[in-house]
Amino acid sequence: MEYLAPHDLGEALDLLARGGVTPVAGGTDFYPALPPGGARESLLDLTRIDGLRGVSRADQGWRIGAATRWSDILHADLPPAFDGLKSAARQVGSVQIQNAGTVGGNIVNASPAADGVPALLALGAEVELASRHGRRRVPLGDFITGVRAVDLAEGEMLLAVHVPAPPEGAVSAFEKLGSREYLVISIAMVAVVLRVVDGVVDHAAVAVGACSPVARRLAVLEREMVGQAPGAVSINARHLDGLAPIDDVRGSGVYRMSAVADLIERAIKGACHG
Numbered sequence: 001m002e003y004l005a006p007h008d009l010g011e012a013l014d015l016l017a018r019g020g021v022t023p024v025a026g027g028t029d030f031y032p033a034l035p036p037g038g039a040r041e042s043l044l045d046l047t048r049i050d051g052l053r054g055v056s057r058a059d060q061g062w063r064i065g066a067a068t069r070w071s072d073i074l075h076a077d078l079p080p081a082f083d084g085l086k087s088a089a090r091q092v093g094s095v096q097i098q099n100a101g102t103v104g105g106n107i108v109n110a111s112p113a114a115d116g117v118p119a120l121l122a123l124g125a126e127v128e129l130a131s132r133h134g135r136r137r138v139p140l141g142d143f144i145t146g147v148r149a150v151d152l153a154e155g156e157m158l159l160a161v162h163v164p165a166p167p168e169g170a171v172s173a174f175e176k177l178g179s180r181e182y183l184v185i186s187i188a189m190v191a192v193v194l195r196v197v198d199g200v201v202d203h204a205a206v207a208v209g210a211c212s213p214v215a216r217r218l219a220v221l222e223r224e225m226v227g228q229a230p231g232a233v234s235i236n237a238r239h240l241d242g243l244a245p246i247d248d249v250r251g252s253g254v255y256r257m258s259a260v261a262d263l264i265e266r267a268i269k270g271a272c273h274g
Helices: 009-018 070-075 080-090 103-108 118-123 219-225 253-273
Strands: 021-024 042-045 057-058 061-065 125-132 134-139 145-147 157-164 169-179 188-197 200-209
Touching: 009 021, 009 042, 009 125, 009 157, 042 169, 061 103, 070 080, 070 103, 080 118, 080 169, 080 188, 080 253, 103 118, 103 200, 118 169, 118 188, 118 200, 169 253, 188 253, 200 219
Parallel strands: 021 042
Antiparallel strands: 057 061, 061 157, 125 134, 125 157, 169 188, 188 200
């Protein structure tokens, strides 16, 4: 096993293409999951590569480097439409985890309870992937294909997350249910991005995590919210179609479904009232 720490993206992609190499940035999920005896493959440390860390304004929106820490998100100068993402960042583990864990790692790990994913889904994020053969972009909702499963080809790595410019005046919120307030895996979570004009919603995005194998947008609810006053939105079973929460030690599927409706209403209220 080797420890590899390139400073250049091209070198990193060459190393990745040779096989037997695992990319690592924050490692907050990777290292605790190692089997006895440690890593079986060489480790490719991505943290020294220029351009993989940081939040920047792009032509069509915002770019978040894959190695950007959650604490970087918290301190970034972002519009109110990103407040839900900042709230999620504030609830990713402890402060120590936020200072090490990365946005890209949270996505590639593909946990159904990954706190950052619903907020990015509600923002309409895409992921940018790179290999020696070129680059491609994939909507975040298509990239995560199942529990611990992503659309990542051999020799590919996550380079950045791209968020299109939200509608001017959009607001957002994130609500998480756990057995305690911090340092806990989500039982259910919700992110919303809204714009209200003349008292009614004219843009709505609602994403739910920890209630299906992958986080999901609620398209029916989003359509029906448009034209309604935020306080008039009432959640019913049809709006939650497609969610499939499981029973586990944190809660039953029935409890999760009941909680989601309340979390959505709380997130809408939180977004509109700051």
